[in-house]
Amino acid sequence: MDLRVQGTVPADPFLSAVDLFETEYELDLPVEVHVRDDPDERIWTAHYDDYHTLNISRQAATSAMARELTLHELSHMARYEEEHPSHTQSTEEALYLALAGKSVERRKLTHCYQIANHMKDIYADDITLSLAPAEKLLYFLESQLAAAVAGTPGSPPGPNFERISPASDPEITAVNAAFALALLERHDLLPDGHRLYDLAHAAADDAPGVDLGEFKRRFRSLTENPTESDYRKALVDVTRAYAVDSGTRPGQAAD
Template identity: 65%
Template sequence: MDVQVRGGGPERPFLGAASLFGTEYDLQRPVQVEVRDDPDERTRVGHTDDRHRLIISRQAATSAMARELALHEFAHMYRHERSHPSHVQSTDEVLFLALAGRSVERRKVTHCYQIANHVKDIYADDLWLDLAPGEKLVRFFESTLAIAVSDRPAERQPTWTRRTPASDPDITAVNAAFALAQAERHDLIDRDHRLYDLAHAAAEDAPDVSLNTFKHRFLSLEPDPDDSGFRKALVDLTREYVLEERRAAD
């Protein structure tokens, strides 16, 4: 693997990740890593015909998760090069197929894009979690879920509205299901792990979202789906999220 680091950031986590990733997988195109000072843009990946481009914040590049973040992004690049359905399927097309003719809240549509990104992450993590320990990923899930769960009103009232997708209880419950699915998919946690308690708390705040249903859907994603099978799985996930609240109300 050809990896070049620019922007005055540390090279070690990226070169170390490349060396580890290269023991099992090889990227056909070189990788250009750009370390930037913007702390709000943790990582972003772009692809051209002649290279992959990873933009990462200096804060992320110097964090304890730097190597794992690099492995994760290299895995996305690998999936993209191999035209894995999860990385070439248009999310806009899926939303059209799943929601045509339906009126959907803007926040729900935004959440559907986040769910599609979760699916991409599952297929990326399927690669690198076979190469490196997943303890840091579990701690990351635990930390982010704890923050999201704590960011809720003292009393649940039907008139209360979240201002950002990240703190919305519905997508927080789906995020919890994703975290549990990843942890179980790769045997990263025991049944008494705190992540289960946090996920249960998230589910309590979102009674119209089934934590177990979404966990099962994430867990049951086939490792090597064909284009049609993957499209159907993502359409089903989208409909499950958008329409579940209506079914609960009925």
């Protein structure tokens, strides 16, 4: 694989990710790694006709998760090159099909894009988790959910929580919890009684209009090789379940 790192950061995590990835997969197009200074944009991938770009913040590129984050993005590139429906389906088209004629809050519409990304992540991580140990991912998902639950209005922080954001949205936090459980259970990586279950139920308690079990089932049961039609239907259905069927918090009107 032709991967070139542009930026003054150690290349070792990127090269290590490539070594792992190439044990089972390969990319036809070269990859350009661009290191960004904005810490809020952790990592994202873009695809072009003759190359991929992996954009990563300097903070993420020098973190303990750099190899795992890179491997995850290489997995997205593989799904894109194989034209997997999860990576070719237009999110905008699916949202239009799901929400035509409906009045939806602006915040929920934004969340629908995040949910669509979760579905892409499920398929990318089917590759990632076949190649690398899951310990770091499990800890990462646990810490992210703990921070979000601690930042949810009305949820007092426990002894191991740090309230980092007063703006955490309870409903999307509950969906994010369902995604984390589904991803790890899909690969039999979550031990019984793990703290992530307690965090997920705390998130669900803060969002009574969101059915944690339903969203977990939807994410976990995504078929490995869906047809374009099957994947579009799954994305439309989960969008409706969140934006239309889940309850609106008191005091918030639709736009």
